[in-house]
Amino acid sequence: MFFVDTLEFEGLGNRSYLTGGTHAAVVVDPPRDIDQVIAAAARRGVRIAFVAETHVHNDYVTGGLELARVTGAQYLVPAGAHVSFSRTPVADGDTVTVDEGLVLRAIATPGHTPHHISYALAEDGRNVAAFTGGSLLIGTVGRPDLVEPRLTEQLARAQHASAHRLAGELDDEVPVLPTHGFGSFCSTSQAEGDATTIGKERETNDALTLDVDTFVTRILAGLDDVPAYYAHMGPANAAGPAPVDLTPPRHADAEEIASRLAAGEWVVDLRSRTAFAEGHVAGSYNFEGEGKLATYLAWLIPWGKPVTLLAETPEQISAAQRELVRVGIDRPAAAATGDPAAWARGSEQLASFPRARFADLADVRERGDVVVLDVRRDSERAGGYLDGSVHIPIHELHNRIGEVPDGEVWVHCAGGMRAAIAASLLDAAGRAVVAVDDGFDAATDAGLALTHPDGTD
Numbered sequence: 001m002f003f004v005d006t007l008e009f010e011g012l013g014n015r016s017y018l019t020g021g022t023h024a025a026v027v028v029d030p031p032r033d034i035d036q037v038i039a040a041a042a043r044r045g046v047r048i049a050f051v052a053e054t055h056v057h058n059d060y061v062t063g064g065l066e067l068a069r070v071t072g073a074q075y076l077v078p079a080g081a082h083v084s085f086s087r088t089p090v091a092d093g094d095t096v097t098v099d100e101g102l103v104l105r106a107i108a109t110p111g112h113t114p115h116h117i118s119y120a121l122a123e124d125g126r127n128v129a130a131f132t133g134g135s136l137l138i139g140t141v142g143r144p145d146l147v148e149p150r151l152t153e154q155l156a157r158a159q160h161a162s163a164h165r166l167a168g169e170l171d172d173e174v175p176v177l178p179t180h181g182f183g184s185f186c187s188t189s190q191a192e193g194d195a196t197t198i199g200k201e202r203e204t205n206d207a208l209t210l211d212v213d214t215f216v217t218r219i220l221a222g223l224d225d226v227p228a229y230y231a232h233m234g235p236a237n238a239a240g241p242a243p244v245d246l247t248p249p250r251h252a253d254a255e256e257i258a259s260r261l262a263a264g265e266w267v268v269d270l271r272s273r274t275a276f277a278e279g280h281v282a283g284s285y286n287f288e289g290e291g292k293l294a295t296y297l298a299w300l301i302p303w304g305k306p307v308t309l310l311a312e313t314p315e316q317i318s319a320a321q322r323e324l325v326r327v328g329i330d331r332p333a334a335a336a337t338g339d340p341a342a343w344a345r346g347s348e349q350l351a352s353f354p355r356a357r358f359a360d361l362a363d364v365r366e367r368g369d370v371v372v373l374d375v376r377r378d379s380e381r382a383g384g385y386l387d388g389s390v391h392i393p394i395h396e397l398h399n400r401i402g403e404v405p406d407g408e409v410w411v412h413c414a415g416g417m418r419a420a421i422a423a424s425l426l427d428a429a430g431r432a433v434v435a436v437d438d439g440f441d442a443a444t445d446a447g448l449a450l451t452h453p454d455g456t457d
Helices: 035-044 064-071 149-169 198-204 212-221 230-239 254-262 273-278 293-300 314-325 358-367 417-428 441-445
Strands: 003-009 014-020 024-028 047-052 074-078 088-090 095-099 102-108 117-123 126-133 176-178 266-269 307-311 334-337 370-374 408-412 433-436
Touching (some): 003 035, 014 035, 014 126, 014 176, 024 035, 064 074, 102 149, 117 149, 176 198, 254 266, 254 307, 273 417, 293 417, 307 314, 358 370, 358 408, 408 417, 417 433
Parallel strands (some): 024 047, 047 074, 126 176, 307 334, 370 408, 408 433
Antiparallel strands (some): 003 014, 117 126
């Protein structure tokens, strides 16, 4: 009997898979921190015989090359991908025998990238799973605009054709097991639900229910912002990522933290936004370790800028390291744990700022002297925004703080996490700030007027 184990990475919104039989297995789209993959194989008592990539990833650094080296597995990479390392190139129709009666077949599914390959797993000749990478996702497809702007429409059309090919070759009951779509910006929209099959997608996925022209028009109109760090992921994966070092960073005392801040480096406080607002080292930034740390820190930080991590426990530092190596932030410059009072020099006071709800904002707006800053993405703001608010998406704020009007800044997003990041950026720049820690739906409940781009109220 075959098995499929899912390795989920909520921070990046991706999944990897370990699948095989009694003795051997294949890993599809592995994460960079390969130790957990090896541990999963050990629990199953199987040998990793193959490592398979569906494409050269744009949103994370793969561990495939190192996993293949460590385990001696064959490294299957699409033949059309331009890479700088030795691998086993796979093209449409190629097969490998994973275990007795268990065969993995490559299916060319261009669209997310020109070279994209999906893999169908067959047991005794019957297809039992489809590993679709960034091709057919749950209710959507992988975005076609991450390779080259000139290719975007062409790749969108290829996505439509690839989805139809998968639906045409695989039976309705075959599970669809994508890599993207669970919060990843590699998806054109986010998954609705946790699991799907070819049959379910045939009924609900736009790629399978719309004609190609309508599908392409809808896909291109709905494309969202691309995280800045994506520009570095593809080249790193094509070059062949180095092994990771997850040993603890060197300890930073208060003097070193102050020195690194003075040098313009980033000091990142991983504690909850509540704890950070109550007291933090002046000049530090708040990226919650429990939030989408890798996505937003990698998106905002100038690439290559040294980063020092602050957290309550060594375990939180370790978890953050693991998240960050997945997006190419390999080694923190230093780290400190414990109480924030120990992170500031004796003569320095901890900084703080207030948190509030939309109901509080409704009360103070009557004064007319506060700035309301919306840090949501353009696509979110298109659904309605607070009348009179200033809009700077969170990923642009660090370079546009000078555009925020004078006055006390009440900053909000859709739920509170990004507002906390923004508040920490503004606080570090010396602005008086209030972080609105509330769901955006509460704005109308509080009586705040919304404006829509189409002019409706």
